[in-house]
Amino acid sequence: MANGERLYTTEAIIVRRRDQGEADRVLTLCTPQGKRVVIAKGARKPSSRKAGHLELFARVRMVVARSPSSWDVVSQAEALEPHAALRGDLVRGTYARYVTELYDRFVAEDEGGPALFDLLSRTLDYLSQVEVGESVPPALDLLVRAYEQRLLSLVGFRPEWGRCMGEREGRLCGRPLPVRGKTPLGLDPERGGALCAECFQASAAQWVMPLSPAALGLLRACQRLPFARLRELRVSPALLAEVERAMHHYLTYHLEQDIRTGTFLRRLRGARGSQKAEW
Ligand SMILES: [Zn+2]
The missing domain is CATH 1.20.1440 (de novo design (two linked rop proteins))
Incomplete structure (x- = not known):
């Protein structure tokens, strides 16, 4: 370990891997401290002890050496949940x-x-x-x-699935949205949610698409239910x-x-x- 390096231990999920150089791998990690990019040196060598622990989607405990000028370097890795x-x-x-x-x-x-x-x-x-x-x-x-x-x-x-995100006379419509019936509602990603039938009919924006009340009900369930x-x-x-x-x-x-x-x-x-x- 060179002078000035600092080690830290973290849990991480490997969300992306790519080859680097002759034998290394660059890993994109989801960690409790945020998204990180690190390098596992020699991870593609058959003799690497770390390699089997650094599979895509695995949850891993790793010791990482901070590097001031480049990617942090994986020093040790142990798969906690390999997700094979x-x-x-x-x-x-x-x-x-x-x-x-x-x-x-x-x-x-x-x-x-x-x-x-x-x-x-x-x-x-x-x-x-x-x-x-x-x-x-x-x-x-x-x-x-x-x-x-x-x-x-x-x-x-x-996204807001409970009330209409449409605009009426310069103000938020805000009507409660139905999850029954056949009259189409709208989906407006720009305004961040669904539109009531009237706001949907009145909207000319090209990014607004129709949304059935049943689909709205399911989106709401997906947001709220365990x-x-x-x-x-x-x-x-x-x-x-x-x-x-x-x-x-x-x-x-x-x-x-x-x-x-x-x-x-x-x-x-x-x-x-x-x-x-x-x-
Ligand atoms: Zn509305």
């Missing part, structure tokens, strides 16, 4: 990749905190445990939808598909907006550490 089921199964692996990518895209380096770590850790635990048979069980989709709601809350983008209750809901494939499309639209809109404007980083800093994810 997420790498050995295509379906689970696809879902695991999605949730870790969402973390990676919404959380900037050195941002985030213990609530985000806890959320990702629990979500990967659940993904490992949900029974996957011939077809993809609805519980997997419900889990991911619940994860999205909690992630968005923690990074300062909590996963253990959410997974018991009977939900039709059509409704799951509608909610997935709605969230894809919402998330994509914000990721693209924020890359352009940088507003996301400011919101993230404002929201940091002020909330806890409830499971």
Whole structure:
């Protein structure tokens, strides 16, 4: 150990890995102290003792040497929860990749905190445990939808599903929104939530899309219910598909907006550490 290096111990979830140089790996980590990027030197050598502990999606306890000029260096690693089921199964692996990518895209380096770590850790635990048979069980989709709601809350983008976010005569509409009936409501990512039928009809914005009352009801449940209750809901494939499309639209809109404007980083800093994810 060279002079001046300082060691720290942390738990971490490996959310991304890439090869570096001849034998090293650069790892993107979700830790309780925030998102970090570190390097594991020699991790691709067959003789590496660390390598087996540094798999994608694993939750690891590691000792890291701080480096003032480059990536911090992994000095020791021990897998606490390898999450092997997420790498050995295509379906689970696809879902695991999605949730870790969402973390990676919404959380900037050195941002985030213990609530985000806890959320990702629990979500990967659940993904490992949900029974996957011939077809993809609805519980997997419900889990991911619940994860999205909690992630968005923690990074300062909590969608409003309870009352209309539309604007009437320069003021927030604010009407309570129905979750029954057939009259289409709206989804407005720019205004951060759903629109009542009247505001939806009146809106000309190209990014506003229709949302059925039933889909709104499910989004609300995903935001509020603990996963253990959410997974018991009977939900039709059509409704799951509608909610997935709605969230894809919402998330994509914000990721693209924020890359352009940088507003996301400011919101993230404002929201940091002020909330806890409830499971
Ligand atoms: Zn309205």
